[in-house]
Amino acid sequence: MSTLFEALVDAENPLYERIIDNLLTQQYSIIDNFFDAEEVLELRQSIREKHEEDAFKKAAIGNRLNETVIKSIRGDVILWIDEQYANHAESLFFNKINALISYLNRTCFLGILHKEFHYAIYPKGTFYKRHLDTFQNDDRRKLSFVCYLNDEDWQPENGGELVIYTTENGVEVEHKIYPFPGRVVIFESQVLEHEVKPVNTERLSITGWLKTR
Numbered sequence: 001m002s003t004l005f006e007a008l009v010d011a012e013n014p015l016y017e018r019i020i021d022n023l024l025t026q027q028y029s030i031i032d033n034f035f036d037a038e039e040v041l042e043l044r045q046s047i048r049e050k051h052e053e054d055a056f057k058k059a060a061i062g063n064r065l066n067e068t069v070i071k072s073i074r075g076d077v078i079l080w081i082d083e084q085y086a087n088h089a090e091s092l093f094f095n096k097i098n099a100l101i102s103y104l105n106r107t108c109f110l111g112i113l114h115k116e117f118h119y120a121i122y123p124k125g126t127f128y129k130r131h132l133d134t135f136q137n138d139d140r141r142k143l144s145f146v147c148y149l150n151d152e153d154w155q156p157e158n159g160g161e162l163v164i165y166t167t168e169n170g171v172e173v174e175h176k177i178y179p180f181p182g183r184v185v186i187f188e189s190q191v192l193e194h195e196v197k198p199v200n201t202e203r204l205s206i207t208g209w210l211k212t213r
């Protein structure tokens with residue numbers, strides 16, 4: 001007879017199953033309300049507090065051995081989040097991420113062993129030109145993860161859409177994704193090129209990668 005614990009571990013999670021299905025069929029998944037309004041509010045307060053402390057750095061292109069800030073490619077400022085020193089909001093965030101990772105590892109044998117996440121702020125007028133997340137000579141990045149922390153009343157006119165490029169029947173297709181609060185986008189880091197369109201209003205997010213090895 002299985003224990004309650006085993007029954008819970010074995011249970012299928014419909015949300016995670018949808019993410020897996022999306023990733024298998026289209027290499028990306030959009031999940032609205034992955035974080036609820038209260039969680040987004042707490043995370044938004046956290047990103048704003050840290051920004052006020054002046055903890056953010058201009059984002060660089062390339063890994064830490066090869067850091068060159070190239071404003072013509074990306075204009076956001078970032079702050080890496082250390083899970084060891086997570087505040088309340090960040091702990092909520094990592095609890096959800098860790099639950100997803102363990103589900104993916106258990107059901108898809110993805111072998112995610114590491115993760116890295118940073119806050120990102122795109123000031124008005126900034127963007128991130130089309131790129132692949134593995135250009136930073138880091139082929140351990142398997143899945144890219146973005147979570148938007150914008151205000152509840154975020155409007156499409158604010159710009160800052162994430163555009164993901166796929167190829168369907170040999171034709172390139174653009175998928176325009178608005179950065180609505182609580183929305184999460186997950187996509188295959190090594191496969192899908194994407195960009196952040198110019199923002200007209202400060203744009204807030206957490207971006208991260210689930211990595212192998």
Ligand SMILES: O=C(O)CCC(=O)C(=O)O
Pocket residue numbers: 120128133146161162194195196205207
């Ligand atoms: O914020 C987004 O929508 C995507 C950010 C991104 O592509 C990156 O940081 O590599």
Ligand SMILES: [Fe+2]
Pocket residue numbers: 131132133144194
């Ligand atoms: Fe990216």
